[in-house]
Amino acid sequence: MYFQxxxxxxxxxxxxxxxxxxxxxxxxxxxxxxxxxxxxxxxQLLVSYTILGGVYGLTALGLSLIWGVxxxxxxxxxxxLMLGMYVAFWTVTLLGIDPYIAAIVSFILLxxxxxxxxxxxxxxxxxxxxGHEATLLTTLGISVILESLALxxxxxxxxxxxxxxxxxxxxxLGVRTSVAEAIAFMISIISIVAVDQFLRRVRIGxxxxxxxxxxxxxxxxxxxxPRIRLMTFGLxxxxxxxxxxxxxxxYPNIRPLAGSVWDIASxxxxxxxxxxxxxxxxxxxxxxxILEGLGTxxxxxxxxxxxxxxxxxxxxxxxxxxxxxxxxxxx
Amino acid sequence: MSFMNAKAxxxxxxxxxxxxxxxxxxxxxxxxxxxxxxxxxTETVGVTTQPTKTTPAKRVEIKxxxxxxxxxxxxxxxQEDLRGIQLAALHINQSxxxxxxxxxxxxxxxxxxxxxxxxxxxxxxxxxxxxxxxGAYNSAVTYxxxxxxxxxxxxxxxxxxxxxKITAQGWKYVFRTCANASKYAxxxxxxxxxxxxxxxVDVKSIKSVALIYxxxxxxxxxxxxxxxxxxxxxxxxxxxxxxxxxxxxxxxMDDMVAKLKTKNPDLVFHVAYLKDAVLFVxxxxxxxxxxxxxxxxxxAGQARVEFIQQLGSYANYGYTQTExxxxxxxxxxxxxxxxxDQDFNRIYGRSMVGSSxxxxxxxxxxxxxxxxxxxSGADPGDLKAFRNAVRDALxxxxxxxxxxxxxxxxxxxxxxxxxxxxxxxxMAQILNERLRVVWPLEFAPVKAVFPAPS
Numbered sequence: 001m002y003f004q005x006x007x008x009x010x011x012x013x014x015x016x017x018x019x020x021x022x023x024x025x026x027x028x029x030x031x032x033x034x035x036x037x038x039x040x041x042x043x044q045l046l047v048s049y050t051i052l053g054g055v056y057g058l059t060a061l062g063l064s065l066i067w068g069v070x071x072x073x074x075x076x077x078x079x080x081l082m083l084g085m086y087v088a089f090w091t092v093t094l095l096g097i098d099p100y101i102a103a104i105v106s107f108i109l110l111x112x113x114x115x116x117x118x119x120x121x122x123x124x125x126x127x128x129x130x131g132h133e134a135t136l137l138t139t140l141g142i143s144v145i146l147e148s149l150a151l152x153x154x155x156x157x158x159x160x161x162x163x164x165x166x167x168x169x170x171x172x173l174g175v176r177t178s179v180a181e182a183i184a185f186m187i188s189i190i191s192i193v194a195v196d197q198f199l200r201r202v203r204i205g206x207x208x209x210x211x212x213x214x215x216x217x218x219x220x221x222x223x224x225x226p227r228i229r230l231m232t233f234g235l236x237x238x239x240x241x242x243x244x245x246x247x248x249x250x251y252p253n254i255r256p257l258a259g260s261v262w263d264i265a266s267x268x269x270x271x272x273x274x275x276x277x278x279x280x281x282x283x284x285x286x287x288x289x290i291l292e293g294l295g296t297x298x299x300x301x302x303x304x305x306x307x308x309x310x311x312x313x314x315x316x317x318x319x320x321x322x323x324x325x326x327x328x329x330x331x
Numbered sequence: 332m333s334f335m336n337a338k339a340x341x342x343x344x345x346x347x348x349x350x351x352x353x354x355x356x357x358x359x360x361x362x363x364x365x366x367x368x369x370x371x372x373t374e375t376v377g378v379t380t381q382p383t384k385t386t387p388a389k390r391v392e393i394k395x396x397x398x399x400x401x402x403x404x405x406x407x408x409x410q411e412d413l414r415g416i417q418l419a420a421l422h423i424n425q426s427x428x429x430x431x432x433x434x435x436x437x438x439x440x441x442x443x444x445x446x447x448x449x450x451x452x453x454x455x456x457x458x459x460x461x462x463x464x465x466g467a468y469n470s471a472v473t474y475x476x477x478x479x480x481x482x483x484x485x486x487x488x489x490x491x492x493x494x495x496k497i498t499a500q501g502w503k504y505v506f507r508t509c510a511n512a513s514k515y516a517x518x519x520x521x522x523x524x525x526x527x528x529x530x531x532v533d534v535k536s537i538k539s540v541a542l543i544y545x546x547x548x549x550x551x552x553x554x555x556x557x558x559x560x561x562x563x564x565x566x567x568x569x570x571x572x573x574x575x576x577x578x579x580x581x582x583x584m585d586d587m588v589a590k591l592k593t594k595n596p597d598l599v600f601h602v603a604y605l606k607d608a609v610l611f612v613x614x615x616x617x618x619x620x621x622x623x624x625x626x627x628x629x630x631a632g633q634a635r636v637e638f639i640q641q642l643g644s645y646a647n648y649g650y651t652q653t654e655x656x657x658x659x660x661x662x663x664x665x666x667x668x669x670x671x672d673q674d675f676n677r678i679y680g681r682s683m684v685g686s687s688x689x690x691x692x693x694x695x696x697x698x699x700x701x702x703x704x705x706x707s708g709a710d711p712g713d714l715k716a717f718r719n720a721v722r723d724a725l726x727x728x729x730x731x732x733x734x735x736x737x738x739x740x741x742x743x744x745x746x747x748x749x750x751x752x753x754x755x756x757x758m759a760q761i762l763n764e765r766l767r768v769v770w771p772l773e774f775a776p777v778k779a780v781f782p783a784p785s
Contacts, residue, residue, distance in 0.1 A: 041589040044618065048585040124342050145349065157407040158605055160641045167645055169617055178617050251582065252609040252641050261580055296586035301576040302546075 045293050047175045051185040053289020055247065057282035058188035059262045060269035061195060062239035068276035069212040069232045072126065072135040076117075076143035078263025080110055080237045083146065084244020085254040086154065092161045099163055099249050100183070106241040114237025117142060118230050126229065150256035158255040166250045180250035187246055188282065191239065196278040208232055212276055268312055274325020284323060391433040391711060393701055395420075395694075396440060396456035396485075398466030398476060403444030405469055408686050412468055412491065413439070415687030418675055419694035431698045433705060442472045449476045457483050460714055462701065463721050465693055468686075470494030470548055477505045484715065486700075486722045490693020491686060493629075494548055495556075498750035506725050506744050508693045509654070510754040512549070512629075516556025519600065519628040519652055522758035522770040524564035526624075526650075529772060530781040534564060537597045539571040541622075543587060543611070544602035545578035553602045553629045571596050578607045584614045592620040597782075600626050601633070608632030609641045616645050623782035627651035630685055630756060639764050646761045648783035650769075653759045654685030655737060658768035661776050668737050688737050695735070696742050700724040725749075739774050 063077045074080075087106040088099050097105075121142055125134035165180035199205040210218040211228045219225050247262060248254055269288055273280030288308055295307035315323060397416055400409035420435040422428065438459050442449035449472040456464055463486035467473045473492035480487035481502040489497055489507040493515060498507045510518065524534050542557055544550035554575075561568055571594045574587050588611070591599065599622045601611060608627060615621055625648075627633025633651035660669045671691065675683045683691070701721055705711070709720030725744055732741040732753065741753045758770035760779050769779035 041593065045585055045589050048583065052583050052585075120342065120345075151402075155407065156402075156404055158637070160609070160637065162641060162643055166613060167616070167643060169619075176617055176619060178613070250613075252613070253606040261582060265582075292583070293586060297589075301574055301581070301587065305580075 042297075043173075044175050045297060046290070047177060048181075049289040049293030050286050051177060051181050051289070052292070053286035054185040054188040054282060055181075055243075055285070056262075056265045056269050056288055057285025058184070058191055058246065059240070059243045060266035060273070060281050060285060061188075061192060061278070062236035062243065063263075063266045064270045064273065064275070064278070064281050065195065065239065066233055066236035067270055069208055070122075070126065070135070070229055071132055071275075072122065073132075073139070074233075074236065075136060075139040076146060077236075077240055077266060078259025078261075079143045079146040079150075080114065080240040080259070081244040081247070081262055082150065082254075082256065082259035083113070084110055084241035085248040085258055086150070086244075087241065088245040088248040089159050089161055089254050092163065099161075099165070099245060103187070103242045103245040106245045107238045110241025110244075111234045111238030113241075115230055115234035117237070118233040122233060123226060123229065147256050154256065156255060156257075158253055158258075160248070160252045160254055163249055178250055184246040184249060187242075188285075191242070192278060192282045195235075195239070199278065204228070204231060268308065270322075272312065272315060272323055274322020277322065277324040280322065280324030287323075391705060392436050393433050393711060394436045394438055394459065394461045395697065395701075396438050396453075396459070396461035396464035396466075398440050398442055398449060398453060398456065398464055398472075400444040400468055400472065401439075401441040403442075405444045409442075409444075409468055411684060411686040412466075412690040414675070414679060415683065415690030416465060416694045418671070418678070418687070419691045419698070422671070422674070423695075423698050428695070428698070431702045433698075433702065435694075435698065442467050442469070442476070444469060444472065446472050446475050449473075450479050452476075453479050453485075454483075457485055462486070462711065462714070462718055463488060463697055465490060465690070465697055468492055470497065473497055477502065480504055484718060484722075486697075486718055486725055488693050488697045488725070490696075491689045494552055498748045501748060504722050506749040506751075508696050508742055508744075508751050508754065509689050510756050511750055512552035513556040513559070514754065515629055515652060515756050516553050517560045518756040519557065519626060519758070520560050520564040522652075523598065523624060523626060523650070525770055525772060526758065526779045526781050530779065532781060535567050537565045537568050537623075539594065539596040540565070540568050540598045540600060541572040541574075541591055541594065541596040542570060542600050543573075543591075544575050545604060545607060546575040547578070549629060549631070550575060550578075550602040554600075557600055557628060565598075568597075576607070578604050581607055581610065584611050585618070587611070588614045588618045588620065591615075591622075592618055595620075595622075597623045598626060599624070600628050602629045603627065603632040605632040605635050605637055608638055612642055612645055612649065621783060621785060625649045625783070626758075630654055634685060634759070634766070636684075636766075639761060639766070644764060646764060648780055649761050650779075651759055651761070651766070652756045653766065653768070654756060655683060655688035656685075656757070656759060656766055656768050657682045658759075658776050659737070659739060659757075659774055662739070662774045664733055665737065665739060665774070671736055683737075692736060692738055692742075696728060696730065696744075697721075697725070699730065700728050703728070739771060 059081060063074055066072060066074045084106045087109060088102045091097055091102040091105055092099050121138040122135055125131055125138055128134060165183065166178050168179045169176050170179055170182055199209050207223045207228050210223055211225055215225055269281055269284045272284035272288060291308045291311055292304045295304035399412050400406055420437055423431050424434045438456055438461050440452035440456055442452060449467055453464065453476045464480055465488045467476050468491055470492040473489055474494060474497050477487050477497055481504050485504060487505045491509055493512045495511045495513050498511060527534055542554050544554040572591055603611065627650060630652040632638060633649060634653050639646045657672060659665045660672060672682050703724035704717060704720035707720055709717050711717045728742060728744045730742040732739060735741055740755050742751050743753050744751060746752055757768050759766045760769045762777060767777045769775045769777065
C-alpha cells in the first residue's frame with residue numbers, strides 16, 4: 001500500500017539521486033522534476049538532526065549511567081523524563097521562573113525521587129539471585145505506577161508552556177535553529193563532559209567507575225557499594241529529569257505518556273554507544289539523529305525508523321559491545 | 332534457605348497495595364460512571380440553572396445511552412462531548428424546547444478510547460434498556476460499536492466521528508448528524524476557494540499544493556478526500572508534495588519543511604493533532620518559509636486553543652476548520668441560540684467548542700426523533716418496538732437550517748445512508764492570536780487575510 005502511494009509521487013524515484021548532487025547534475029535531464037530539497041537545505045538538515053541527536057544523547061545519559069554501573073535496565077527512564085517535563089510545566093506556569101532554572105529544580109527533585117525509588121524498589125532485589133531481571137521488572141512496575149499517577153493527577157491532556165526560547169531563532173551562515181534547541185544541544189555536551197569529568201576526577205565518581213568495573217573488587221577495597229548504587233541511580237534519574245525539562249523547551253508535548261517517545265531512542269543510543277561509555281552516548285545520539293535525517297531526506301518519514309533499526313541490527317550483529325564499548329575478552 | 336527476608340516481604344506488600352490503589356484510580360472515571368448509571372443530568376448539573384415553571388407535572392422519562400471516551404487518550408475531548416450532551420439533556424428536561432415533552436435520563440458509559448471496551452459497554456447499555464445511543468467520538472470506536480448496535484437493533488446517533496465508512500455500510504439503525512471525512516475535505520477546499528476569490532485571487536492561479544497528514548484513519552481519509560476534490564475547486568493545482576508521519580512518534584519535522592521549502596507550494600493542507608501541528612508551524616518559522624495559506628484540515632490540532640497558546644503570534648494567519656465558534660452567534664440567523672452558550676458559560680466558565688456544540692446538536696436531533704416516536708403512539712414500555720419507532724422517526728427527521736440549535740446548517744436523515752448531507756464545516760483563521768470564523772462568508776464577522784503575509 002505504502003509503496004503504491006510512494007511510486008505515484010513525482011520525483012520520489014529520483015530522491016536517491018537527488019541526495020547526491022553531483023550524480024544528479026550528470027543525469028539531471030533524465031531524472032527531471034525539482035530536487036527533493038535545495039542544496040543549501042542539506043546543511044540545514046545536517047545541523048538540525050545533529051542537534052536532535054545531541055538531545056537524544058542527553059536523554060540517554062542517565063540511562064547509560066545506570067545501565068553501565070548497575071548493569072540494570074531502568075524501564076522507567078522515560079517516565080522520569082516525563083516527570084521532568086511536568087516539573088518544567090508547573091514551575092514555569094505557577095512560579096513564572098525560567099525553564100533553565102526549572103532544569104536545576106528538576107535535577108534536584110528527580111535526583112531525590114530516584115534515590116527514594118532505589119531504596120524502595122531496586123536495592124532490595126538487586127543483589128538477589130536473578131537480581132538484574134528483578135530490577136527490570138520492578139522498574140517496569142514503577143513505570144506503570146508513574147504513568148498511572150500522572151494520568152490521575154494531570155489527565156491525558158497534552159500541556160505545554162509558552163517560552164520565548166523556542167520561538168526565537170538563531171541564524172549562522174544561513175543555517176537556522178531555535179534558541180531552545182541550540183541551548184539543549186549545548187547543555188547536552190556540557191552535561192556529558194561534566195559527567196565524564198565527575199567520573200574521572202571526583203572521589204565518588206571514581207568509586208562509581210570502580211563499582212561499574214568490578215563490584216566485588218570495589219567492595220574488597222572498602223567502597224560502600226550499596227551507597228554508590230544509590231548515588232548512581234539518583235544521578236541517572238536526575239539527569240533524566242533535567243533532560244525532560246530541556247526537551248520540553250522545544251517539544252510541544254507534555255503528557256503522561258510523553259516519555260515513551262524519548263526512551264526508545266535512549267535505549268537505542270545506549271546500545272549504539274556501548275555500556276559504560278559516556279562520550280559514546282553523544283556520538284551515538286548524533287549518529288542516530290543523522291540516520292533519522294537521512295532516512296527522511298532520501299526516502300520519506302516512514303523510512304526514518306527503518307534506517308535507524310537496520311543499522312542498529314548491524315551493530316548488534318557485528319559489534320555487540322556497541323560502537324564505543326570495549327569487548328569482553330574470553331579467558 | 333531463606334527465600335526472602337521479612338523486609339522484602341513488607342516492601343512487596345506495600346508495593347502491591349500502592350499498585351492496587353493506583354490501578355483502581357487509573358481505571359478512570361469510566362468505572363465510576365458504570366456504577367452511577369442512573370445519574371440524571373438534572374442531578375449532575377441542574378444546580379446551576381433552575382427549571383422553568385412550565386414543566387408539566389408528569390412527563391415520560393426516556394433512557395438514552397451515552398458512549399464516550401471518558402478516560403484514555405481521548406478523555407479530554409470525550410469529557411467535552413459529554414458537557415454538550417448533558418447541557419442538551421438539561422435544556423430538554425427544563426422544557427426549553429416546547430416541541431420536546433419528555434425527560435431524558437442519560438446512562439453514561441466509558442469506552443476508555445478502546446474498541447473492545449466500547450463494544451462491551453454498548454452491550455451493557457443495551458441491557459440497561461436505553462432506547463438509543465449517542466457517541467462515540469473516535470471513529471475507530473464508533474465503527475465497531477455502531478456495527479454492534481445495528482446487530483442488536485439499537486438506534487445509534489453519531490454526532491462527531493467522521494470516518495466515511497461508518498455511514499457507508501447501509502446500516503438501518505445508524506445515523507450521523509455531522510459531516511463525514513470526505514465532506515470535511517470538500518469543505519476545506521470549498522472554503523479556501525471562496526476565501527481566495529473574496530480576496531481577489533483567481534483560483535486558477537493556485538498551481539501547487541502539498542498534503543501533510545498524520546498516518547491514522549483520520550489523516551488518511553481526510554487526505555483522500557482532499558485529493559478527490561482538489562481540482563474541483565482549484566482546477567490547475569497539482570499535488571507537488573505529499574507526506575505522512577506517525578503523530579505519536581515524530582520528534583522532528585525539519586525534513587518535511589525543508590522539502591516543502593524546495594517545492595514551495597501555494598497551499599499546504601495539514602491534517603494533524605495538536606503536538607505535530609505545533610511542531611510543524613514552529614519548524615516552518617525556524618526554516619523561514621511559509622506558504623500562501625497553511626490550512627489545518629479536519630478541525631483537530633490547529634483548532635485547539637492550545638495551538639495558539641503554544642505558538643503565540645506565530646500561529647497568526649493559519650487556517651483551521653472548526654465545527655463551531657462563538658462567532659456564529661453574531662449572525663442574525665444564529666443569534667437566537669446565544670442563550671445555549673450563555674448557559675454553558677455559566678456552568679463551565681467558558682464558551683462551547685466544536686465538540687460540545689456537535690454533541691449538543693446530536694442530542695437535540697435524537698430527542699426530536701424520540702418525541703416523534705412518542706407522538707406516533709409507540710409505547711416506551713415495549714423496548715424493542717419503541718427502539719424501532721425511534722429508528723423510524725430518525726429516518727424521517729428533517730430539520731431545516733435556522734431551526735437547528737447553534738449550527739448554520741440543517742439536518743436531513745431521510746437520505747438512504749443516514750449521512751446528513753447538510754452539515755458543513757466552517758473555516759477559521761487565527762487573527763491577532765484568536766480564532767475567527769472566516770467561512771461561510773455570511774457567518775464571518777471578519778474577512779480572511781489571503782495570501783498570508785510572509
